[in-house]
Amino acid sequence: MRRFTTRILHFFSPNKQLVLQLEHLLGYTPGHLPYYQLALMHRSKIEELAYNNERLEFLGDAILGSIVAEYLFKKYPYQSEGYMTELRSKIVRRETLNNVAMRMGLQKLVQYNQNDRGLSRSHIFGNALEALIGAVYLDKGFAKTRSFILKQIIKPYIDIDTLESTDTNYKNRLLSWAQKNSKTVSFDTLDEKIEGSRKIFTIAIVIDGQQLTTGAGYNKKEAGQVAAQKAIEQLHIS
Amino acid sequence: MRRFTTRILHFFSPNKQLVLQLEHLLGYTPGHLPYYQLALMHRSKIEELAYNNERLEFLGDAILGSIVAEYLFKKYPYQSEGYMTELRSKIVRRETLNNVAMRMGLQKLVQYNQNDRGLSRSHIFGNALEALIGAVYLDKGFAKTRSFILKQIIKPYIDIDTLESTDTNYKNRLLSWAQKNSKTVSFDTLDEKIEGSRKIFTIAIVIDGQQLTTGAGYNKKEAGQVAAQKAIEQLHIS
Numbered sequence: 488m489r490r491f492t493t494r495i496l497h498f499f500s501p502n503k504q505l506v507l508q509l510e511h512l513l514g515y516t517p518g519h520l521p522y523y524q525l526a527l528m529h530r531s532k533i534e535e536l537a538y539n540n541e542r543l544e545f546l547g548d549a550i551l552g553s554i555v556a557e558y559l560f561k562k563y564p565y566q567s568e569g570y571m572t573e574l575r576s577k578i579v580r581r582e583t584l585n586n587v588a589m590r591m592g593l594q595k596l597v598q599y600n601q602n603d604r605g606l607s608r609s610h611i612f613g614n615a616l617e618a619l620i621g622a623v624y625l626d627k628g629f630a631k632t633r634s635f636i637l638k639q640i641i642k643p644y645i646d647i648d649t650l651e652s653t654d655t656n657y658k659n660r661l662l663s664w665a666q667k668n669s670k671t672v673s674f675d676t677l678d679e680k681i682e683g684s685r686k687i688f689t690i691a692i693v694i695d696g697q698q699l700t701t702g703a704g705y706n707k708k709e710a711g712q713v714a715a716q717k718a719i720e721q722l723h724i725s
Numbered sequence: 726m727r728r729f730t731t732r733i734l735h736f737f738s739p740n741k742q743l744v745l746q747l748e749h750l751l752g753y754t755p756g757h758l759p760y761y762q763l764a765l766m767h768r769s770k771i772e773e774l775a776y777n778n779e780r781l782e783f784l785g786d787a788i789l790g791s792i793v794a795e796y797l798f799k800k801y802p803y804q805s806e807g808y809m810t811e812l813r814s815k816i817v818r819r820e821t822l823n824n825v826a827m828r829m830g831l832q833k834l835v836q837y838n839q840n841d842r843g844l845s846r847s848h849i850f851g852n853a854l855e856a857l858i859g860a861v862y863l864d865k866g867f868a869k870t871r872s873f874i875l876k877q878i879i880k881p882y883i884d885i886d887t888l889e890s891t892d893t894n895y896k897n898r899l900l901s902w903a904q905k906n907s908k909t910v911s912f913d914t915l916d917e918k919i920e921g922s923r924k925i926f927t928i929a930i931v932i933d934g935q936q937l938t939t940g941a942g943y944n945k946k947e948a949g950q951v952a953a954q955k956a957i958e959q960l961h962i963s
Contacts, residue, residue, distance in 0.1 A: 536805050542798065545806040549794030549813075556787030557862075560780060567774050568783040575787075624795075629867040 493518055508596060513623065514639050515631070522622035529599035529611050540618035547621030550629075551579060554636045562647075569705055577650045578641075585613030587644040593619075616640075657715035661692070664724045670694055674711050677701060692718045731756055746834060751861065752877050753869070760860035767837035767849050778856035785859030788867075789817055792874045800885075807943050815888045816879075823851030825882040831857075854878075895953035899930070902962045908932055912949050915939060930956045 493516050500506065502520060509517050517523050522543075530539040555578050559571045577583060588594075593612045624632045658674075665672040671694070678689040690710040691701045700721060702713025718724075732754050738744065740758060747755050755761050760781075768777040793816050797809045815821060826832075831850045862870045896912075903910040909932070916927035928948040929939045938959060940951025956962075 537803065541806040542804075542809070545809050546794050546798045549791040553787040553791040556784055560784045560859075565775065566780075568779040571780070571783050621798075 505596075512591060512593075512596075512619075512639070513635060515627075515635075518626045522626050523619065526618035526622040527593075527596050527598055527615060529597055529615065531600035531603045531611075532598045540615055543618035543621035543625075544614050545621075546624065547617035547619065548579070550624050550632055551617060551620050551636060554633050555579060555641075557633075558637065558641065569709070573709070574647070574651060577653065578645055578647075581610040581613050583613075583645070583650070584616055585610040587640060588612035588616040590644055591616070591640075657712050657719055660724060661715045661718055664719075664722070665694070671696075674714070676707065690714045694718070743834075750829060750831075750834075750857075750877070751873060753865075753873075756864045760864050761857065764856035764860040765831075765834050765836055765853060767835055767853065769838035769841045769849075770836045778853055781856035781859035781863075782852050783859075784862065785855035785857065786817070788862050788870055789855060789858050789874060792871050793817060793879075795871075796875065796879065807947070811947070812885070812889060815891065816883055816885075819848040819851050821851075821883070821888070822854055823848040825878060826850035826854040828882055829854070829878075895950050895957055898962060899953045899956055902957075902960070903932070909934075912952070914945065928952050932956070 500520070502524075505524070506517065506520070509523055525538070526540050526543050526547075528539045530536075530541060533539045536542060552575070555575050556571070559566075559575055563571060563574075589612050593615055597612060597615045599611055620632060620636065623635050627635075662672060664670075673693045675691045675693055675698075676688060677691045678687075680687050687703055687705065688707050688710040689701055689703045690707060690713075691698050692711075692714045693699065700714050700717035702710045702715070702717060704710035704713055738758070740762075743762070744755065744758070747761055763776070764778050764781050764785075766777045768774075768779060771777045774780060790813070793813050794809070797804075797813055801809060801812075827850050831853055835850060835853045837849055858870060858874065861873050865873075900910060902908075911931045913929045913931055913936075914926060915929045916925075918925050918927075925941055925943065926945050926948040927939055927941045928945060928951075929936050930949075930952045931937065938952050938955035940948045940953070940955060942948035942951055
């Protein structure tokens with residue numbers, strides 16, 4: 488009944504088009520529209536923090552992190568905290584979310600200054616998706632946000648198996664780049680220290696005798712991956 | 726009625742003492758006791774990940790992060806995302822949580838190997854508090870976890886005003902240490918770059934002409950604080 492009333496109100500609103508687009512995106516009829524309008528406002532359009540989506544992005548990022556954590560906790564009952572942390576960071580990282588947001592069509596809804604060339608690297612659509620999650624939370628509460636994230640984001644757009652296997656790909660990608668370009672790459676263990684009751688390893692990536700990046704982790708494999716990922720970014724290997 | 730039944734069951738349980746201690750800590754009668762027992766089991770006692778609290782710590786850490794985010798979002802309607810991020814990290818950092826956990830008396834409940842000397846630096850009580858939040862969430866859901874965190878943790882144990890002002894203390898503490906020990910300290914701006922649509926500053930701390938640490942931030946003050954905090958840790962200034 489309440490939902491029906493909300494729909495009728497929106498039908499007469501000047502934002503009818505926005506409401507229809509949001510319904511499609513969210514899988515339900517939005518209640519308090521200003522939350523969603525705020526979520527879609529990038530600071531390149533309005534600098535004032537009360538009127539752009541950066542505060543909502545902070546909130547949505549946190550809510551998303553906790554819902555993904557619970558999802559992984561239940562999906563992988565026999566995996567370690569380190570494994571879940573790593574997988575979660577792949578799901579919620581800027582590149583992944585920006586890609587998801589664009590596939591969801593958020594670039595058609597976000598208000599931003601299209602003449603600002605610096606924006607291309609700043610993942611504004613992924614950030615707006617986080618802000619949208621914040622808006623859903625304020626409008627509808629935790630349970631609805633949880634089902635929005637699971638049904639409208641994770642299920643259709645996140646391929647967990649592929650994300651899991653990109654794990655080993657950083658090192659492989661770096662090695663195949665080196666072979667193509669006749670470079671020598673070595674992974675050197677710089678440091679092994681004890682933090683609390685755990686060992687932390689630091690691995691350096693050395694290319695043609697020059698140290699390029701370092702990475703730390705609870706084991707050498709993980710540390711090597713972190714270092715390799717940084718190297719791939721620094722060398723702009725696609 | 727359900728709560729009454731749970732209490733009666735616990736009354737006849739061999740864990741009556743634990744239930745009473747948890748009631749005091751949580752402010753309600755626990756439902757499914759094994760969640761809480763798991764939350765209180767440190768890996769120094771049981772290495773096997775299905776029987777210690779590390780997975781629950783991962784879950785609880787995420788839930789805590791989102792509830793603190795919402796709390797700050799509502800408490801500071803006119804503060805930036807950067808401000809809230811910084812304040813949240815002070816609330817949820819290991820040192821703060823470990824201190825809170827000890828004041829809550831968690832050291833009397835956590836099962837750990839007391840002969841393991843490496844544990845003193847590893848914040849096991851703060852980590853157990855995060856695991857306990859995970860247990861509350863699995864047992865009682867989001868709303869109850871939210872009120873547990875607000876009423877039993879933040880309100881009695883977190884002094885937001887003091888945490889806010891520790892902000893400027895890193896720099897002050899470093900400067901007063903330098904004066905006492907006749908050292909010269911300078912804060913040098915190493916770098917200003919644009920990331921997306923924002924400036925990022927990097928500040929170095931130079932002591933007696935030698936660069937000790939660097940820190941990055943969205944403004945010079947923030948970058949200086951990050952660098953000063955690192956310097957304080959490296960120099961073991963208490």
